[in-house]
Amino acid sequence: MKRCLIASILILFLAKIAFCSWVAESAGFACTFAVTLALDEQINEVVRRNPGAEDFFDAVSYYGDERFVLGAISAVALSDIILNKEEINYTKDGAIGVAVSWVTTGVLKSSFGRARPWANKGAYSFSPFSTKQENLSLPSGHTTAAFALSTLLSRRYGMPGLFFSIATLTAVSRVYLGEHWTSDAVAGAAIGQLGTKLMYHLLEKDPPITFGFSPKDNLLLVEYRF
Numbered sequence: 001m002k003r004c005l006i007a008s009i010l011i012l013f014l015a016k017i018a019f020c021s022w023v024a025e026s027a028g029f030a031c032t033f034a035v036t037l038a039l040d041e042q043i044n045e046v047v048r049r050n051p052g053a054e055d056f057f058d059a060v061s062y063y064g065d066e067r068f069v070l071g072a073i074s075a076v077a078l079s080d081i082i083l084n085k086e087e088i089n090y091t092k093d094g095a096i097g098v099a100v101s102w103v104t105t106g107v108l109k110s111s112f113g114r115a116r117p118w119a120n121k122g123a124y125s126f127s128p129f130s131t132k133q134e135n136l137s138l139p140s141g142h143t144t145a146a147f148a149l150s151t152l153l154s155r156r157y158g159m160p161g162l163f164f165s166i167a168t169l170t171a172v173s174r175v176y177l178g179e180h181w182t183s184d185a186v187a188g189a190a191i192g193q194l195g196t197k198l199m200y201h202l203l204e205k206d207p208p209i210t211f212g213f214s215p216k217d218n219l220l221l222v223e224y225r226f
Contacts, residue, residue, distance in 0.1 A: 029190035037183040040123040047176055057173035064142030064170045069098065069149050076156060087156065093203040094152030097196030098145065105144040105191055114138035117178045140180040140188035146170035147192030155200065167192075 036043070062068050073095050080088040113127035119134040127135045150163035171185040180188075 026190075026194060029186065029194070033183050033186045033190070036181075036186050037123075040181040040183055043175070043182045044117055044123070048178075053176065057169075057176045060166070060169045061142060061173040061177060063149070063166055064140075064144075064146035064174075066102075066145065069145045072149060073098065073152065076153070090156050091152070093200050094155060094196060096203065097199030098148040098152060098192075100199055101144050101148040101192045101195035102141070104195060105139050105141050105188060108139055108187075108191075109136040109141065112138045114181075114184070117181060123181050137180055138184045138187060139191055140171065140174045140184040142174050143167070143171040143180070143185045143188030144192040144195075147189045148196045149192075151193050151196040151200075 073091065077088065077091045077095070080091050110129055110131060113130035113135040114137040115121035115125035115127070116134050116137040117123075119125070121134075130136070146167040147164070150160075150167040154160035154163045167189070171189055174180040174185050174188075175182050
């Protein structure tokens with residue numbers, strides 16, 4: 001099982017480095033999620049036996065905090081307006097991607113109702129449609145926000161290695177601090193990254209939806225390009 005986990009993570013990062021297709025990248029996330037879901041309790045036990053870095057991971061975790069994310073996007077948008085208005089569309093599309101990813105994660109959290117590690121109910125305790133904080137573990141909201149923000153920043157400034165390394169540390173911090181299981185973090189990373197990339201893909205088309213009218217046939221024509 002551990003070999004499967006290593007292989008899944010390797011596939012995921014190779015897909016990212018090589019800019020492989022959506023199918024390959026999605027498959028990497030799916031495999032990693034499946035394996036970590038099976039190993040969640042074992043991983044949690046290992047983490048609990050190695051305390052001592054709480055202050056560091058508390059600081060890193062802030063990268064996925066909604067206040068930091070909103071502040072970062074606002075700062076990027078302001079710099080675009082002042083310095084380079086031609087880039088504002090990249091920031092706008094990325095901000096929409098972040099928002100969509102956030103909403104998706106919020107809906108899934110309540111729908112699954114998975115118990116957090118600190119609730120001491122085990123990794124496979126689910127209370128669907130619960131609104132209690134202790135049952136909002138899957139997916140990780142901080143990780144979703146971190147990967148969505150890193151997707152925006154890497155599109156805008158380059159340096160994907162830097163931004164996604166910080167996002168990965170944020171994901172690790174959520175597990176280390178006992179707020180989420182490892183599979184929660186993997187799910188959050190997938191939603192944040194793939195969701196924001198999807199919105200870029202849809203919004204960068206010019207335009208994705210076009211309308212027309214055929215007087216001869218008296219028909220309204222709608223064309224959607226994906």
